[in-house]
Amino acid sequence: MMLFMLLFSRQGKLRLQKWYMAYPDKVKKKITRELVTTILARKPKMCSFLEWKDCKIVYKRYASLYFCCAIEQNDNELLTLEIIHRYVELLDKYFGSVCELDIIFNFEKAYFILDELLIGGEIQETSKKNVLKAIASQDLLQEDEAVEGTLRDIGLL
Amino acid sequence: MAPVRGDGMRGLAVFISDIRNCKSKEAEVKRINKELANIRSKFKGDKTLDGYQKKKYVCKLLFIFLLGHDIDFGHMEAVNLLSSNKYSEKQIGYLFISVLVNTNSDLIRLIIQSIKNDLQSRNPVHVNLALQCIANIGSRDMAESFSNEIPKLLVSGDTMDVVKQSAALCLLRLFRSSPDIIPGGEWTSRIIHLLNDQHMGVVTAATSLIDALVKRNPEEYKGCVNLAVSRLSRIVTASYTDLQDYTYYFVPAPWLSVKLLRLLQNYNPVTEEPGVRARLNETLETILNKAQEPPKSKKVQHSNAKNAVLFEAINLIIHSDSEPNLLVRACNQLGQFLSNRETNLRYLALESMCHLATSEFSHEEVKKHQEVVILSMKMEKDVSVRQMAVDLLYAMCDRGNAEEIVQEMLNYLETADYSIREEMVLKVAILAEKYATDYTWYVDVILNLIRIAGDYVSEEVWYRVIQIVINREEVQGYAAKTVFEALQAPACHENMVKVGGYILGEFGNLIAGDSRSAPLVQFKLLHSKYHLCSPMTRALLLSTYIKFINLFPEIRTNIQEVFRQHSNLRSADAELQQRASEYLQLSIVASTDVLATVLEEMPSFPERESSILAVLKKKKPGRVPENEIRESKSPAPNALAQNNVIVNHKVNSNANADLLGLSTPPAGVNNTGGSGTLIDVLGDIYGNNNAATYNTKKFLFKNNGVLFENEMLQIGVKSEFRQNLGRLGLFYGNKTQIPLTNFMPVLQWSAEEALKLNVQMKPVDPTLEAGAQIQQLLTAECIEDYADAPTIEVNFRYNNVPQKFSIKLPLTLNKFFEPTEMNGESFFARWKNLGGEQQRAQKVFKAQQPLDLPGARNKLMGFGMQLLENVDPNPDNMVCAGIIHTQTQQVGCLLRLEPNKQAQMFRLTIRASKETVTREVCDLLSDQF
Secondary structure, X not given: OEEEEEEEEOOOOEEEEEXXXXXXXXXXXXXXXXXXXXXXXXXXXXXXXXXXXXXXEEEEEEOOEXXXXXXXOOOOHHHHHHHHHHHHHHHHHHHOOOOHHHHHHOHHHHHHHHHHHEEOOEEOOOOHXXXXXXXXXXXXXXXHHHHHHHHHXXXXX | OOOOOOOOOHHHHXXXXXXXXXXXXXXXXXXXXXXHHHHHHHHHHOOOOOXXXXXXXXXXHHHHHHOOOOOOOOHHHHHHHHOOOOHHHHHHHHHHHHHHOOOOOOHHHHHHHXXXXXXXXXXXXXXXXXXXXXXXXXXXXXXXXXXXXXXXXXXXXOOOHHHHHHHHHHHHHHHHHXXXXXXXXXXXXXXHHHHHOOOHHHHHHHHXXXXXXXXXXXXXXXXXXXXXXXXXXXXXXXXXXXXXXXEEOXXXXXXHHHHHHHHHOOOOOOOOOHHHHHHHHHHHHHHHHHHHOOOOOOOHHHHHHHHHHHHHHHHHHHHHOOOHHHHHHHHHHHHHHOOOOOHHHHHHHHXXXXXXXXXXXXXXXXXXXXXXXXXXXXXXXXXXXXXXXXXXXXXXXXXXXXXXXXXXXXXXXXXXXXXXXXXXXXXXXXXXXXXXXXXXXXXXXXXXXXXXXXXXXXXXXXXXXXXXXXXXXXXXXXXXXXXXXXXOOOOOOHHHHHXXXXXXXXXXXXXXXXXXXXXXXXXXXXXXXXXXXXXXXXXXXXXXXXXXXXXXXXXXXXXXXXXXXXXXXXXXXXXXXXXXHHHHHHHHHOOHHHHHHHOOOOOOOOOOOXXXXXXXXXXXXOOXXXXXXXXXXXXXXXXXXXXXXXXXXXXXXXXXXXXXXXOOOOOOOOOOHHHHHHHHHHHHHOOOOOOOEEOOXXXXXXXXXXXXXXXXXXXXXXXXXXXXXXXXXXXEEEXXXXXXXXXXXXXXXXXXXXXXXXXXXXXXXXXXXXXXXXXXXXXXEEOOOOOOOOEEEEEEEEOOEEEEEEXXXXXXXXXXXXXXXXXXXXXXXXXXXXXXXXXXXXXEEEOOOOOOHHHHHHHHHHHOOEEEOOOOOOOOOEEEEEEEEOOOOEEEEEEEEEEEOOOOEEEEEEEEOOHHHHHXXXXXXXXXX
């Protein structure tokens, strides 16, 4: 089970945080600080996995963003790397070659996409097509509402 | 930036831009405070705030929170959004709640109704939103409110696949916080059959759920094994086009495969059915084969997904530990990864091989890669990989390669990262001790450790070398000579001074014949270090000096001079002053005889397990600091072992209880220590403090030592016996940081038994303070011979959790033996006299591996009878005589132990004047050699 996922920039700014375990806010901040420092200090060719406290950290850098997950001792490290990759692919597909700014300005979308991929720290849907379909149907609802709203505004409804 | 679909929120985008444009931290804080004030006033005043505006402001609050600021309002507005009939507003409300609301918040009760409504929605998008929220919060409140709906959603035929997936994982999340919510009975099979679902996404999600359920109740969910094996087999043999979008970079359903492989690891053996087993092995082979095929893509995603499945398959192979073929193949394939260019793969291969090294089937295969692993330890750029290589070297070490591996580790230690030195020192010390055939080598290794990494050599390590030198006569002279040489180095580590001081104080006389290490030279050498050392070391040196007075009376005046100097104010340390003056007085007033008695050589340390291993285990909870080959697995499902194993009974194996196998060479491949190791490891994983060592049988042969030890408590015992009376001191030590309360040891010895052995126990204080030790006195009076021994049940509360251990007391009948010396003639005369049917007992049993005659003699001497020399014509045979004292009578007892070296068997014969005694003594001793 994944315990949490953090996205942060090369400057150490946290861009997204998702906690699958209930930690007190103080602990969350402490964990984040420690991990950001540890990972930013690591060199490019180093191993993507590290033992940390009683869990394992799996991280990967995509352009200016670090994706960092904590998993339990028995979880599969390589596949966790691929969960990260799948998430990046989904963001990329959705935003159209995603960049850090997309995630900053549309953080809520980044959360919605993540919720379709993982629930309670376990992978829910591994098919890219299906996740995108789910997001698309959310967007469709929103668009309908938007159209409805406009129509109502101009008195057509 | 591409335009985003759905409806954007302009106000939010403007605010985010503003924040990004802030030149300083102060400006940012100012902008945020302005916005917070604005939102607050909007929420307070404007009653006409519409849904869109609420959504926008809640979203801004979220953003501010994600920047690291605390948010203490807006929750009610978010809750209101949940009941909006617009999806976009509802969604933001849910997001705010999952990100900001703690599990124990009062708000949770307010949102339950909204969630219920959405769960009943006909639109799956709404249902999923509700499920995701329940899973995100996952509190007990949630579990109680939805324990009916969610299981129904999961198995109902009407539910859409996307909803089933969310429902499965949502249920899993709730199950983790409230295990009682899972319905049993017919639900079990319906949940299991989700493994057959058409939709791969549903199967993937359901497998996670089932894995958790199996861990809780392996028997009930046993039916999942067959389904999982056949599903896995179908995936593995599928071509990558079969599974369409569930193929990931040409690998068919890697996530599901890995989950199924994990699920199967909950059972051991995975299955009893030969057909299923064959299919599983075939599937595992296919996975190994596919991993060898040329890659279908150069992308790292392809290799990662493929190898993720491979590693998980290897985990299952290691877990089953029953297919030598597969184990050896796994080892070979991992061996190839050791020189792969991907650091990640090298790391994982090393890790996996650590486990393979502990299987009797693949241990030898792992050893073939020794050279590469040594290179990894030296050359890897990443310290975590180097550390993993060290772990593997430790795990693959055995008698055959110990010298080489220890040497390589010592070489590497000189340049090793500071972060891993301490652990390496422990590992080297353990290996050197465990595999020493020649103890001079062991002494060299430890002294080298001190020389190379003195700062990282903990007390346990140098205490241990001293214990071993004291217990092994053959190495004492060598040790004295070696420490003497080591001390001559101009700068030597303080730990070296400690070891040197202690050893020369005991055995300096062994090298005093050589003029280069004459008494005065030794003394001056040690004393030249005195002023550079800490008070603790100085105190130790002062004791060495007083011991020198006994060993070398000729340098008495030199030493007294030093004592005199340090017995006054020149020693700022009170302890040093006191020692110096008391030693000085002792050397003046005591006669040579008295000195010789007081300063006698240290007696042998009781054989006890090395504390170093415990230190290593503590350092690495959850990891596998193992250097032990497992025996084949127990048939019970693994998950069962979780159910509180309180005491680790390592009965009937002395050799294994001595973790480092000092007294006897380590037992062979199939030893019974395996089960103990398994429990220890589990104890670590689950954080239960129940990893305990407990060995009563050892106390047949000795009166003092550690009777019981786990993470919380250590119980030591000292006892003495005279005629039919005995006294026992039990020492309870609290190893934790908090007091143990309601502490109460209770004697378990029935009234009927008490008529034969009367045991009285003094009460103890009910609170055992942190780190403290208390003593409890017991007296025992043997009235008549008895069987077995009394037990005490130790009850206490740790952190308010009740704990209970039952420990057998070392009060066996043999404690009341008085050894009897006699010559051969009278021995055999008595032997013949005791020839009656009821006076004889005999047992033939297999010797512990390997047959250890000196060990057996030592045990017999500790047993309480007199070991009679030159009585039996066969020098290998051992004969003993003794009298058991009871209040009512004295029972003479003779013993003969005959080894059969070819058959590796012993024959034990007991003859005694009373039938019950004959039987009990025979029972006590059988299987002990």
